[in-house]
Amino acid sequence: MEVLSILPTPVAIIPCPFHDKLKATVLDHIQGEDVNDLAYNVNSGNLKHIGHYSVLMDDLKYGRFRTWCEEQALIFARDVKGDYIQEHIQVTDSWFNISGQGGHQHPHCHGNSYLSGVYYVNFNEEEHVPTHFTNSESLFQQMKPSLINLPIKYTNYNQDNKVMAKEGELLLFPSQVLHGYDLNQGENRITLSMNYMPTVLTNGDYGWRVVNLTRQEREKAFNARTELSDHWGMNEGLNPPHGMKELPNPE
Numbered sequence: 001m002e003v004l005s006i007l008p009t010p011v012a013i014i015p016c017p018f019h020d021k022l023k024a025t026v027l028d029h030i031q032g033e034d035v036n037d038l039a040y041n042v043n044s045g046n047l048k049h050i051g052h053y054s055v056l057m058d059d060l061k062y063g064r065f066r067t068w069c070e071e072q073a074l075i076f077a078r079d080v081k082g083d084y085i086q087e088h089i090q091v092t093d094s095w096f097n098i099s100g101q102g103g104h105q106h107p108h109c110h111g112n113s114y115l116s117g118v119y120y121v122n123f124n125e126e127e128h129v130p131t132h133f134t135n136s137e138s139l140f141q142q143m144k145p146s147l148i149n150l151p152i153k154y155t156n157y158n159q160d161n162k163v164m165a166k167e168g169e170l171l172l173f174p175s176q177v178l179h180g181y182d183l184n185q186g187e188n189r190i191t192l193s194m195n196y197m198p199t200v201l202t203n204g205d206y207g208w209r210v211v212n213l214t215r216q217e218r219e220k221a222f223n224a225r226t227e228l229s230d231h232w233g234m235n236e237g238l239n240p241p242h243g244m245k246e247l248p249n250p251e
């Protein structure tokens with residue numbers, strides 16, 4: 001039997017030439033954050049995200065690193081994916097993930113995003129768990145009947161792919177790819193995640209320019225989301241579970 005592997009998914013691993021400097025800046029930044037500003041991940045109590053999504057917008061701290069990340073994304077988009085990028089690729093969102101022992105991240109993908117990246121800020125391969133990528137069909141159509149087989153052996157076509165990146169490396173991948181990580185075995189696994197969009201998005205006929213949110217717009221959206229999560233019962237204590245009368249005012 002001849003077996004062909006068709007339509008592979010590209011994932012790039014790129015070492016950052018100035019990792020030591022960046023790591024020092026990030027560790028300093030995290031130490032300076034008030035712990036209360038860290039939002040807990042709903043799925044894993046041992047995983048914290050910084051509660052806003054624009055850490056790389058700070059030019060003074062991260063301008064050089066952001067520029068480097070955007071340059072790598074441009075190469076990935078044009079040379080690896082073969083996409084027409086009229087102008088450039090920009091980081092739209094970025095956040096820290098700090099995982100203690102026992103932290104994990106269930107398989108997910110990033111919406112409203114073209115490419116995603118994970119940069120390994122503090123990562124010891126002996127104890128920190130790698131990022132995995134999955135294409136398990138049971139995760140795609142959970143709201144519809146799907147065929148779920150019991151795997152009796154793992155092959156290239158049914159297993160999670162663990163990407164073994166090292167500290168100081170940036171993983172780049174298309175945002176729709178499902179990814180996550182299993183139980184983390186050590187403290188302080190720190191990664192910096194980011195989403196990208198082209199500055200101009202066009203299919204050759206039509207398109208639009210993508211402009212990053214201002215800080216005020218980002219805060220407004222974040223507050224609206226918080227109010228809505230209360231409204232829908234995702235936050236115990238503030239929840240009228242049924243019979244909502246009106247949507248909360250997101251202003």
Ligand SMILES: [Fe+2]
Pocket residue numbers: 108109110179193
């Ligand atoms: Fe993610």
